Amino acid sequence: MDWEISVSEYARLKQQPAAPVLVDVREPLEVQLASIEGAVRMPMGEVKARAHQELDPDAHIVVLCHHGARSLSVTAWLRREGFESVQSIAGGIDAWSREVDPAIPRY
Template sequence: MTTATFQHLDIPTLGAWLEDDRVLTLVDIRDPASFAAGHIPGSRHLDNASVPALLAEAPRDTPLVVVCYHGHSSQQAAAWLAGQGFGEVYSLDGGFTGWQVRHPERVEA
């Protein structure tokens, strides 16, 4: 039996994917207030209440990128989501904090 795994994704690569309009699912696992205050455009908030909808709606063959504050808790969430059948799962290294520092103009409230 193989264990489902995720990959690390750096901020420049995610930026390039978004600029190229690459089809992907982008989820943000930070708390609701932090997400509301600012998030990467196109991301959806993911918490325990919204996981069932994600599992029902998101295509398993589309890359899935998980964002947290600094890139630590997203690793556990990415590993769990990979175990749910998503084939290409990434944890954003540096998280939203790193994204906001590098791309302040690409933050949506």
């Protein structure tokens, strides 16, 4: 499984009955500005403390941040921790807003 997933591919998977779990690792203020409905909100600084309690290591997990750098870092950490089906959204919510849902504000 690739480490990154495009926003268009995630948009397609999001419509499936067994949609991946979306984990938003941005800070609360960022989430207030723009967000994707249904995401698990877990700021990057809380991932190590919360991941093993709140996420299924066997689930397909997609990680979101602003542009894709933080989510790729979290993806790498989760994979080292045994979460094998984790991907980062390339371009983050900024790409989502530009390519999938322009109603979501850019910041």
